[in-house]
Amino acid sequence: MYAEKLKHFENVENLGGKAWEHAVAIDLLATVKLKDCSMHCFHYQQMLEMLLKHLLETKSIYGAYPHTHKLNKLLEALIGQSEFRTDKLKYFMPLQVITVCAEEYRYNFLIDCEGYRESVRIADMLLDELIQS
Numbered sequence: 001m002y003a004e005k006l007k008h009f010e011n012v013e014n015l016g017g018k019a020w021e022h023a024v025a026i027d028l029l030a031t032v033k034l035k036d037c038s039m040h041c042f043h044y045q046q047m048l049e050m051l052l053k054h055l056l057e058t059k060s061i062y063g064a065y066p067h068t069h070k071l072n073k074l075l076e077a078l079i080g081q082s083e084f085r086t087d088k089l090k091y092f093m094p095l096q097v098i099t100v101c102a103e104e105y106r107y108n109f110l111i112d113c114e115g116y117r118e119s120v121r122i123a124d125m126l127l128d129e130l131i132q133s
Helices: 014-029 038-059 073-079 088-106 114-132
Strands: none
Touching: 014 038, 014 088, 038 073, 038 088, 073 088, 088 114
8 A cells, every 4th residue: 555655766766765665564564463563653654754855855945854753843844845735733743653653663662553553544644645745
């Protein structure tokens, strides 16, 4: 599903291509019964991060992106530095939850999978908006 959404970036040697690689990983993880959602969260966060940074690099007035991993900060930068517009308040909390989950994955903390999945449902709407931009 995600690899198909990002098919435009398939094997491209830039941040968009990295976003597609993480999308492929997410799709592969969906075929395996994992009780823990942390690996899915890590790849989902990386997919969005790489896509947002790619858009900042290619569509912003500065042609650059911040070195943050925080998805809400990257979205704010994209809105502030390009013509992309969306309701950032709608996505602020879900993006923050996904960022925190990915950080918790790195330190092997327990993740609230139900809260994470709800955040993904909302963030998927943003992903669709980003792909259409």
